[in-house]
Amino acid sequence: MTATPRKRFFRLRPLAALALGAALLPLGVNGPAHAADADGMPADVLARKMADEVTGPGAWRHLQAINNATLDNGGTRVSGTPGYDASAAYITRELTKAGYQVKKQEFEFLDYDILSEQGSVVAPEARTLHPTIARFSVSTPDGGLTADLAQPSGKSTGCSVDDYAGTDVKGKIVLVDVGTDCFITQKQLVLSELGASAMLMNVNSPNPDLNLRYRMVPPTDARIPTGTLSRAESEALRADAAEGPVSLRLDLRGNNKMTKTYNLLADTPTGRADNTVVMGAHLDTVDTTAGANDNGAAAAMVLETALKLAPHRSHVKNRVRFAWWSAEEKGLSGSQFYVDQLTPEQRRQTALYLNLEMIGSPNFARQVYNGQTATGPAPAGSEQISALVNGYFADRHLPTVPLVLDGRSDHSPFIAAGIPAGGVNAGADTVKSQEWADLFGGTAGQMLDPCYHQACDTLANVNKTIFDQNGRSMAWAVGRFAVDTSDINGAAASQQ
Structure with missing residues (x-):
C-alpha cells in the first residue's frame, strides 16, 4: 500500500513490445456464445460456491511461494527487480496450468x-x-x-x-x-x-x-x-x-x-467482454521488505480466486479479468497505466473494480471500502458494492467499519475514470482506537499493521483469520458479479 495519498502527475508510456503483440483483446469483443447460456448457475449460488472454495489455507500456499520467490531473488518485489519477476513467473505458471492465457502489460514509469x-x-x-x-x-x-x-x-x-x-x-x-x-x-x-x-x-x-x-x-x-x-x-x-x-x-x-515493468492480466475465457468485472491487487513492494502482508497476501488471494473460478467458467456470464499491478508503491503507476490505456468505450464496458489491499494485517480492522471518496460519492454503483460486501460479513456476524476510497491504493485510477469500485483492506499505518479494539480485538494505540513497510512484514506478520475472511468475501463478490451486475451498472442478468 502506498504511503501517501496520490495525485496524478505524469503519463505512463507503453513499451513497444505491448504495442507489437502483447495487447489485450478489446473489451468490446464478446466471449463464446455459451457464456450467456440462459440456464446457467444463479448469481447467489456461484457466490456461495466461491466463498466456500476460496480459503485462507488454499491461498496460503501461493503466499508461501511468492514469499520464497521474493527471498530467493533479492528480498523485495520492487518493480523492475528479479524478486518481482520471479513472483510474477510463479503466478503465470499457476494460471497457465488452470487454462488462463496470461498477458504482460508492459510500461515504463518515472522512478x-x-x-x-x-x-x-x-x-x-x-x-x-x-x-x-x-x-x-x-x-x-x-x-x-x-x-x-x-x-x-x-x-x-x-x-x-x-x-x-x-x-x-x-x-x-x-x-x-x-x-x-x-x-x-x-x-x-x-x-x-x-x-x-x-x-x-x-x-x-x-x-x-x-x-x-x-x-x-x-x-x-x-x-x-x-x-x-x-x-x-x-x-x-x-x-x-x-x-x-x-x-x-x-x-x-x-x-x-525511468523504470520498465509490467502488470499481469488474465481473463476468463467465457462471459460478456462488454461487461467486464476486474479484480486486482498489487504485487510489488517497497525496498525495505519482502511484503508478505503488503501486498503478497492479496496477490496470493487473487490468484486462488482465479484458480477456483476456472472450473465454473461455463457459468460465468460477465468476463472476469484478474490483475496483478506493478509499481503501486511508485504512485499507483501500474493501475493508472491500465486505466489510461482504456478507450472511453472500454471504460464504459468495465462493470466494476474489486481491490484487495493488505488483507492480512495482524492488528486488523475489518474495513470495507464505503463508496465514498475524500470529496464526495464515488462513481454510481460503488456504494452498492460496499453494501453487498458488508451484507456478506453481516450474514456471518462479522462486524465491519467503513474505509474511504482514498488515493492510497489501486482503486483510485478506476474511481477517477468513473468506474465503480470497492473492496477490503485490513489496515496499514492507521492507529487502532479502543473502540476498534473492542470490536475486533487486538491492541489499541498500535498501527493496524505494525510492520507496515518494514523488514518484519514476513509470513509471521499475516493474520490468517482475517486473511481467510477477507479472501472469502471477495471470492463471494466475484462469483456474484460474474453472473449479475444489474444492481451496480444496470446490466441485467437476463441480458447476459
Missing part, C-alpha cells in the same frame, strides 16, 4: 534512484541521525549541507506561512510533523517560499523507531531537500532545541529515472 540518505547532529552534541529521503526530493549539494534547526511557531504540521509567524527559517533545516493537514509537498513549498534550506518530517508513529518513505506529488513541485525521521529521533531533536541552538548536517540525494 527515483536513492544515492544518499545520511544525517547527523553537529551541535550541541554530535550523534548520528537516520533520515529517509522522500522520493523525487531535491538533493542536497554533494557532501551535504549544514544548518541550524528550526520549527513551526504555530501548528506543528507546518502547512501554511502562518505556522511560521515570528520564526526565522531562512537557511535553516525545519522539523515538522507529517500529520494529515496537507500533502508533504505543500509543506516544503511553504518552506521554500520562506527560504528554508531543507525539511525533515517527524513520522510520529506509535512505534518510536519506525520511519517511512514519502514522495513529492507532483515531482515538479519539489523545491528543497526533504526527508523523514522516526518519532524517537524527532523528539530527541526537539528536546535539544528546547535547551538551545541545534546544528544539523544532511546529505540527501537522489536522481529521477
